[in-house]
Amino acid sequence: xxxxxxxxxxxxxxxxxxxxxxxxxxxxxxxxxxxxxxxxxxxxxxxxxxxxxxxxxxxxxxxxxxxxxxxxxxxxxxxxxxxxxxxxxxxxxxxxxxxxxxxxxxxxxxxxxxxxxxxxxxxxxxxxxxxxxxxxxxxxxxxxxxxxxxxxxxxxxxxxxxxxxxxxxxxxxxxxxxxxxxxxxxxxxxxxxxxxxxxxxxx
Numbered sequence: 224x225x226x227x228x229x230x231x232x233x234x235x236x237x238x239x240x241x242x243x244x245x246x247x248x249x250x251x252x253x254x255x256x257x258x259x260x261x262x263x264x265x266x267x268x269x270x271x272x273x274x275x276x277x278x279x280x281x282x283x284x285x286x287x288x289x290x291x292x293x294x295x296x297x298x299x300x301x302x303x304x305x306x307x308x309x310x311x312x313x314x315x316x317x318x319x320x321x322x323x324x325x326x327x328x329x330x331x332x333x334x335x336x337x338x339x340x341x342x343x344x345x346x347x348x349x350x351x352x353x354x355x356x357x358x359x360x361x362x363x364x365x366x367x368x369x370x371x372x373x374x375x376x377x378x379x380x381x382x383x384x385x386x387x388x389x390x391x392x393x394x395x396x397x398x399x400x401x402x403x404x405x406x407x408x409x410x411x412x413x414x415x416x417x418x419x420x421x422x423x424x425x426x
Contacts, residue, residue, distance in 0.1 A: 231362070249301075261313065265278065273320075279309075302342075311334075341388055344390075345369065349383070349419075379418070380414075383411070393411070
């Protein structure tokens with residue numbers, strides 16, 4: 224086990240030297256983040272015909288194949304590159320299920336743009352903290368937020384994803400979850416409180 228298991232840039236340096244274990248540990252840091260982004264696109268484009276975990280696993284296989292092409296040095300550059308690989312994986316699935324005739328590059332570009340917007344919305348006021356820890360300051364906060372969200376119970380996680388990442392109204396969230404609008408609003412408020420508590424514990 225690596226002593227730097229939680230430090231992405233140290234793991235990146237080891238992975239560049241051909242350390243497969245370091246690459247595996249590095250990618251695992253972004254599993255929740257990529258799974259969350261994939262889930263939003265699956266809901267929008269594929270009607271949950273595929274599982275987000277399977278999409279992430281396919282993305283990681285592609286990362287292993289193309290890792291030698293990555294030239295970035297920072298976590299931010301790595302995260303952006305991972306989103307590009309995820310966009311290609313999702314575009315391939317969309318073409319398969321919808322038999323689209325759109326050009327491959329155009330579809331991947333659209334998918335990448337949507338993933339970037341989803342990533343930006345993840346850090347748009349969901350958590351507030353006046354003095355971020357050293358870890359939060361040096362890590363990509365959307366990644367940390369995805370990890371905190373993954374630790375919430377299922378209905379809390381669902382209401383946050385539907386409301387903030389998929390941009391649904393409370394009425395639409397209520398319909399999706401089979402609850403009243405008032406019940407969803409109360410659930411959403413409790414979910415945000417738990418998310419912020421989890422965030423503070425993690426960072």
